[in-house]
Amino acid sequence: MVVVRLVNVTKIFKTGVVGVKDINLTVNHKEFMALLGPSGSGKSTTLYLIAGIYKPSSGKIFFDDRDVTNLPPKDRNIGLVFQNWALYPHMRVYDNIAFPLRIKKLPENEIRKKVLETAKMLRIDKFLNRYPWQLSGGQQQRVAIARALVKEPDVLLLDEPLSNLDAQLRISVRAELKRLQKRLGITTIYVTHDQAEALAMADRIAVINNGRIIQIGTPEQVYSKPATIFVGGFLGNPPMNFVEAEITEEKQGLYMLLSGQKLTVPKHYEPLVRKAGLRKVVVGFRPEDTAVIPECRETGECIKGRVYAVEPMGREYIVVVDLGGDLVKAIVPRSLVLIEDQEVCVCPSLEKLVLFDPKTEKSLETLYAEKT
Amino acid sequence: MAKSNLFSKIKGFVRSDAFIFLLPAIILIIVFYLIPIAVSVYMSFTPLRNWNIQRYIHEFVGFENYWRFFYMVTHDPTVQPIFITTVVFIVVTLIVNVLGGLGLAIATFFMGEKEASGTQLLWLLPRMTPIAVYSMIWYYFFHGSAIGTLNSILMALGIIHHPIDWGQSIIPWGPWMIIIFVNGLVGVSYGMIVFTSAISNIPKELVIAARVDGASNWSITKNILIPLLKWHIVYVTTWQMLSLLTTYDHIFLLVEWGLVNRYWGTTWALYIYNMAFTAAEKDLGLAAAAGVILVIVGAVLGLLALKIMGFDKMVKEPRGDI
Ligand SMILES: Nc1ncnc2c1ncn2[C@@H]1O[C@H](COP(=O)(O)OP(=O)(O)OP(=O)(O)O)[C@@H](O)[C@H]1O
Ligand SMILES: [Mg+2]
Secondary structure, three states: OOOOOEEEEEEEEEOEEEEEEEEEEEEOOOEEEEOOOOOOOOOHHHHHHEEEEEOEEEEEEEOOOOOOOOHHHOOOEEEEEEEOOOOOOOOOOOHHHHHHHHEEEEEEOHHHHHHHHHHHHOHHHHHHEEEHHHHHHHHHHHHHHHHHHHHOOEEEEEEEOOOOOHEEEEHHHHHHHHHHHHHHHEEEEEEEOOOHHHHHHEEEEEEOOEEEEEEEEEEHHHHOOOOOOHHHHHHOOOOOOOEEEEEEEEOOOEEEEEEEEEEEHHHHHHHHHHHOOEEEEEEEHHHHHHEEEOOOOOOOEEEEEEEEEEEEEEOOOOEEEEOOEEEEEEEEEOOOOOOOOOOOEEEEHHHHHHEEEEOOOOEHHHHHHHHH | OOOHHHHHHHHHHHHHHHHHHHHHHHHHHHHHHHHHHHHHHHHHOOOOOOOOOHHHHHOOOOOOOHHHHHHHHHHOOOOOOHHHHHHHHHHHHHHHHHHHHHHHHHHHHHOHHHHHHHHHHHHHHHHHOOOHHHHHHHHHHHHOOOOOOHHHHHHOOOOOOOOOOOOOOOOOOHHHHHHHHHHHHHHHHHHHHHHHHHOOOOOHHHHHHHHOOOOOOHHHHHHHHHHHHHHHHHHHHHHHHHHHOOOOHHHHHHOOOHHHOEEEEOOOOHHHHHHHHHHOOEEHEEEEEEEEHHHHHHHHHHHHHHHOOOHHHHOOOHHHOO
């Protein structure tokens, strides 16, 4: 029963490097929160702050209503899994898992019971007599998780635990881990730089960049309503397309000019664009929400372009279209036959496109929400 | 059969790449180790005296020098203390060196960066100070007169009322204490450096993980650091033992200056040195025989140490057949 709460947490290292700045984050009881960001963005720093390995330079950390800001790691009852797993190389699997309980001086028969139980749950009970170096990567990773879980922590912290596994294993382990987390109901914070992993596993995602949290939301929210250009570009494969456009006003309403061609400003965006008084916007649209048709009509819903390349992806094709200098991607069914340099029409779904302010790179919704 | 097999093996080795890489080391070993040993062995079978090489070099006396050496060890009351001193000196100094080095490395690991490098520098000083200067410091420290540092401190504190001649009067503990103290202090830094660099190679996540689980400094030391330093401990112990077996420089000065009793402060290596270079009658044949036996003892002890402390177990099976 633990809610983890970070309030205005900043960590500046002795070297003057800013690890994280003004982090505000609440992870609810039983929630699976992914901390997603590129390398060096401060993910591990955030995790270590929650674990108590780093002390914040300012700000506070709460577990429920308990202020744990100055509590040492051992008094926080957390389970931590490292990126490189940090298994003790000189101990057998059994002793590795038993270590946290031995430190707590539990009786040996109770330790035995708990270790066996946890090992069985993670299906590593066959390897208890082996040394870590005699295990495969996937097995070692499970031992590391077992060692974190055996002491029944209130909070489980995972620092890119799957990044040393191959792609196949990663996908199977990630489903397993999610089930396990739901079954045990432990508040979990999961650090990753893999957007697919975060989208697949998390209840909510916190996107972090340059030591700041940029957006927190469900995978659906973060994916379809990115708060900044960075978030839109970081999530999705291929990521969101971004094209700069000029705003013009006509009798029928507002239009965006993309390389001289008109695209209607979606009705729900009109008040926002007017309120912000923007002359230029960045239009963001996802490749899968973009139709490509061979013939164009003048409707204000499509932009003419030229096929730049076609990438077969198995199930579907990715078409790269040149819109007067801007390359955009769209996912199209295999039935659509396109050849290079062919003229086509790109039609982003008007309901799903997102408009950003070119200066702050924030979505207009975010900009508006901040102003009020 | 076996002979031609060995011959073809050697030929194969000489033609291999490994040989080219090992060539410089092989030359060094031959020039600085095998040739001197061969010369010593040769000398130990001659009645060579006072460096009168022309006269004695072609005379052979067989094992006579070795018999004389064994006779002296078993019968000469001035030689027996040398072996007792050597054993006590090596065992105690070795313990001081290895445990001291390990203790310092681990202690500095848990310290802040500044304190750690300060402490390490302090313990490196004995190693960096020239031997004569360093010996001089301890000469004055343990000096038997009232101006000796130790005596004057103890007298000022009222613990003793008359100066004690530490190295000459309390036989054998006084001289032993001094040579062990002086060499122990020099040797600690070696273990400290080896262990410190070994500890810095232990992934810090291992220590953090243990900390998160609530492990104390002592439990981290006992359960993680020391097991992971096992091989380094074996290595430092073996290396220090062999170097203590052959060291004599500090002891030589302390004995020459009269601080330490000659009979209970001389070790085997110093005894050989004195017999060959400083004695009035330089009995080089005997010195060479004592030296050859020292080398054999060293080799046996070295191998034994590696065996007992499980060197072969430490070299773990590699993953992959490289
Ligand atoms: N102990 C430290 N001392 C000084 N700077 C540090 C320290 N640890 C991290 N940093 C710096 O803080 C920033 C954030 O580091 P952090 O380890 O949190 O990144 P990360 O998001 O976990 O990256 P990765 O995905 O590569 O692990 C980086 O610029 C890093 O160089
Ligand atoms: Mg990291």
